[in-house]
Amino acid sequence: MMNRLRHLPRRALLLICAALPVGALTLWSLGSRGGSPVEVPPLPAPQAPLTVYHLGHSLVGADIPHLLAQFAGSGHAYNVQRGSGTALRAHWEESEPILDFDKVNAAPIWRDPKEALSTTDYDAVIFTEMVELRDAIKYFDGARYLNRWADLARKGNPNARLYLYETWHRLDDAEGWLNRIDADLEALWLDELAARDDRATSDQPLYLIPGGQVLAAVTRAAEAGEINGLSDREALFDLLPDGTRDQIHLSPLGAYIVALTHYAVLYHRTPEGLPHRVALADGTVFKALDAETARELQSIVWRTVTLLPRTGVASAKSEAS
Numbered sequence: 013m014m015n016r017l018r019h020l021p022r023r024a025l026l027l028i029c030a031a032l033p034v035g036a037l038t039l040w041s042l043g044s045r046g047g048s049p050v051e052v053p054p055l056p057a058p059q060a061p062l063t064v065y066h067l068g069h070s071l072v073g074a075d076i077p078h079l080l081a082q083f084a085g086s087g088h089a090y091n092v093q094r095g096s097g098t099a100l101r102a103h104w105e106e107s108e109p110i111l112d113f114d115k116v117n118a119a120p121i122w123r124d125p126k127e128a129l130s131t132t133d134y135d136a137v138i139f140t141e142m143v144e145l146r147d148a149i150k151y152f153d154g155a156r157y158l159n160r161w162a163d164l165a166r167k168g169n170p171n172a173r174l175y176l177y178e179t180w181h182r183l184d185d186a187e188g189w190l191n192r193i194d195a196d197l198e199a200l201w202l203d204e205l206a207a208r209d210d211r212a213t214s215d216q217p218l219y220l221i222p223g224g225q226v227l228a229a230v231t232r233a234a235e236a237g238e239i240n241g242l243s244d245r246e247a248l249f250d251l252l253p254d255g256t257r258d259q260i261h262l263s264p265l266g267a268y269i270v271a272l273t274h275y276a277v278l279y280h281r282t283p284e285g286l287p288h289r290v291a292l293a294d295g296t297v298f299k300a301l302d303a304e305t306a307r308e309l310q311s312i313v314w315r316t317v318t319l320l321p322r323t324g325v326a327s328a329k330s331e332a333s
Contacts, residue, residue, distance in 0.1 A: 061087025079271035
């Protein structure tokens with residue numbers, strides 16, 4: 013039965029999960045350890061604001077950590093290291109350049125990741141890998157470097173919550189943007205990228221921030237005419253200076269949705285009711301459609317997050333019920 017489930021399309025899998033009792037979801041999580049499903053222990057909801065470290069690239073961006081801090085409120089703090097298209101290997105190996113390092117990393121938000129993760133300063137640490145993800149795994153040894161970074165964070169703080177932030181590929185991907193999101197979570201993000209770390213540890217596993225899954229769920233709802241004022245995926249992506257659509261970097265609306273996803277996973281709280289009028293990292297005021305439509309987006313985020321046990325949120329929900 014489990015082997016059959018593991019080969020179902022992602023959309024069908026989420027529909028099956030929706031029909032299961034919440035308690036049943038705590039027994040199974042996407043991904044595998046040596047061919048067997050990975051079970052992640054339940055995470056209790058945090059009882060205080062978090063201090064978070066984000067390690068990644070331009071799909072982390074400046075706005076997502078900044079919006080997450082707004083949603084979380086007083087006491088939430090964060091540091092980052094980013095680059096453009098940066099692999100986890102480049103963050104680790106000092107001999108490898110990080111593209112646009114000086115443009116996107118400045119104190120006090122920037123903090124050297126090896127120094128930072130060697131301390132007990134962070135309640136949560138979020139890693140992501142470069143895309144094309146197949147190249148990251150094959151040519152940049154992504155699985156090994158993810159495990160290295162996670163182990164460094166574990167040694168620094170055995171109580172820190174560790175997360176893998178699932179992103180997405182280009183809108184114009186030859187295999188289809190939604191197809192890649194559906195297929196890649198299990199086949200690449202979990203069964204390949206996270207597999208080495210999954211085999212190595214069970215006490216402090218990597219949980220999941222399903223950015224790609226949420227964008228896909230919002231896209232499907234929008235393109236089915238279910239979201240007022242949002243009709244297609246392109247609105248989730250930015251415009252380039254020449255007015256053409258950026259094929260991978262998020263618009264403020266896309267960043268808003270993915271920041272809601274981070275909030276839901278890290279804080280185990282529904283984002284429904286969070287403000288739709290926010291300040292971006294550059295100080296620009298942004299309004300995510302209207303309040304009613306923003307709540308529809310927030311509901312999709314929460315539903316997606318709680319259907320995926322690897323987030324830890326479904327387990328916590330079950331524990332509290």
